[in-house]
Amino acid sequence: ITLAQPLSIKLTVFILACVAIAVITFLFTAQYSRKETVRGFLMPNKGVIQSFANQGGMIEQLFVQEGDYVIKDQPLATIVVQQNNRQGVALSTQLVEQLSMQIQLLNDEITQNHTLQKQESLNLQAQKRALTNEQAALQSQLKLTDEKLALLNRQQSNLNQLNKNGFLSNIEREQQQQALLDAKQEKQNLARLLMQQENQLSQLNFS
Numbered sequence: 403i404t405l406a407q408p409l410s411i412k413l414t415v416f417i418l419a420c421v422a423i424a425v426i427t428f429l430f431t432a433q434y435s436r437k438e439t440v441r442g443f444l445m446p447n448k449g450v451i452q453s454f455a456n457q458g459g460m461i462e463q464l465f466v467q468e469g470d471y472v473i474k475d476q477p478l479a480t481i482v483v484q485q486n487n488r489q490g491v492a493l494s495t496q497l498v499e500q501l502s503m504q505i506q507l508l509n510d511e512i513t514q515n516h517t518l519q520k521q522e523s524l525n526l527q528a529q530k531r532a533l534t535n536e537q538a539a540l541q542s543q544l545k546l547t548d549e550k551l552a553l554l555n556r557q558q559s560n561l562n563q564l565n566k567n568g569f570l571s572n573i574e575r576e577q578q579q580q581a582l583l584d585a586k587q588e589k590q591n592l593a594r595l596l597m598q599q600e601n602q603l604s605q606l607n608f609s
Contacts, residue, residue, distance in 0.1 A: 526606055533603045540596045547589045554582040 463480040466472060558578055565575045 530603065530606050533599055533606070537596065537599045537603065540592055540599060544589065544592045544596060547585060547592055551582070551585045551589060554578070554585050558582055 460482045461479050462482045464478075465476075465480075466478050472478065561575055561578050565572065
């Protein structure tokens with residue numbers, strides 16, 4: 403006795419078998435592609451690569467020519483990228499203007515310093531000349547005071563002898579002594595002033 407299966411079951415199994423065979427055949431023979439962002443480098447066997455920068459710029463210097471052989475890490479060109487600020491002014495232009503202003507300020511400051519130094523030098527020279535002239539005048543006056551003292555000393559000796567002999571009063575002798583003391587005081591004052599002038603002149607020479 404043979405049991406006969408319904409036709410629908412046989413057909414279903416046959417269809418499933420065909421589908422499985424078709425899927426397996428597609429997986430082994432079909433080709434497909436997909437789009438994906440990856441990291442890496444383009445390494446062509448031959449030909450030309452065109453590369454583009456993210457921002458536009460101006461070529462300042464070109465290091466290679468068409469047809470040149472290049473190696474890894476070799477610089478090809480120098481590109482100046484111009485960026486603008488909020489007002490639309492190029493940052494490079496703004497930077498150049500700022501640097502120019504700073505340079506001008508520095509030049510003005512240098513000029514002012516040179517002018518001040520020159521004026522200070524002229525003032526020092528004028529002070530030196532004035533002190534030198536005053537020093538010469540004090541030395542001349544001191545010399546006259548020495549001569550005056552020498553004369554008063556000689557007169558004092560003679561007046562003492564006259565007073566001793568009774569030919570000169572005590573008042574006249576005391577007046578002569580006072581004149582001698584005044585001359586000595588004058589000499590001391592002149593010597594002190596002369597020393598001060600010499601100290602000031604020495605300080606100016608070291609400055």
